[in-house]
Amino acid sequence: MTRGSSFTPAFVAAGLLLIAGCQTQPGIRGYSSVEAIEPPPAPGENVQQAEIPDDYSPSYVKGELAKPVYPPDALAAHARKYVVYVTVTIDPSGRASNVVRSMRGIDQPNAFSEEFFQAVRNAVLTWEFSPAHNILWSRGPDGEMSYVGAEPVVSTMDFKFTFDVSGVVR
Numbered sequence: 001m002t003r004g005s006s007f008t009p010a011f012v013a014a015g016l017l018l019i020a021g022c023q024t025q026p027g028i029r030g031y032s033s034v035e036a037i038e039p040p041p042a043p044g045e046n047v048q049q050a051e052i053p054d055d056y057s058p059s060y061v062k063g064e065l066a067k068p069v070y071p072p073d074a075l076a077a078h079a080r081k082y083v084v085y086v087t088v089t090i091d092p093s094g095r096a097s098n099v100v101r102s103m104r105g106i107d108q109p110n111a112f113s114e115e116f117f118q119a120v121r122n123a124v125l126t127w128e129f130s131p132a133h134n135i136l137w138s139r140g141p142d143g144e145m146s147y148v149g150a151e152p153v154v155s156t157m158d159f160k161f162t163f164d165v166s167g168v169v170r
Contacts, residue, residue, distance in 0.1 A: 002164070008157055028120050032068045032070060032153070032163045032166070033068045034159055035160050036159055040075065046090045055135045061127060061129055061130075066157075068122065068124075068163070070119070070165070071118075078165075080164075080165055081162065082107075082108070082110065082162075084117055084161045087100050087102040087104070087156050090154065090157065099121040105160060120161050131155065132153050133153065134151045135147070137152060
């Protein structure tokens with residue numbers, strides 16, 4: 001046996017042991033979170049004193065919220081943190097009927113802006129809401145107001161979605 005032939009198997013074996021003993025870096029994972037954005041107060045209204053009128057009941061989200069999936073192409077490109085602001089239109093049956101970019105916040109454009117927005121849109125369209133209602137009142141002969149019922153109406157809500165790869169959900 002020549003020295004080169006005995007050295008090569010030993011070198012390969014040592015290399016395999018070294019590789020087997022190394023830990024591989026776990027795959028990068030993307031996360032997302034959501035928060036509702038409160039509507040702004042009417043002009044001249046004190047934020048702490050703003051109240052919902054007695055003749056209106058706002059929408060609210062029912063049950064678990066499906067979170068958007070961090071877009072795979074953005075994750076592979078290490079796009080990192082990204083924020084999407086959307087306005088959701090809620091129909092009288094409590095379903096999200098439309099999702100558009102919100103004027104309540106500005107998304108910083110990047111190569112994956114549309115993918116992030118579509119991930120948000122796909123998740124939000126699965127959400128269920130309690131629809132907003134106009135509360136109906138009737139004035140009796142004695143002048144007292146009595147509750148007649150509630151009529152479901154179209155409403156909107158604004159949300160902020162944060163995508164991150166740090167492992168910290170915000």
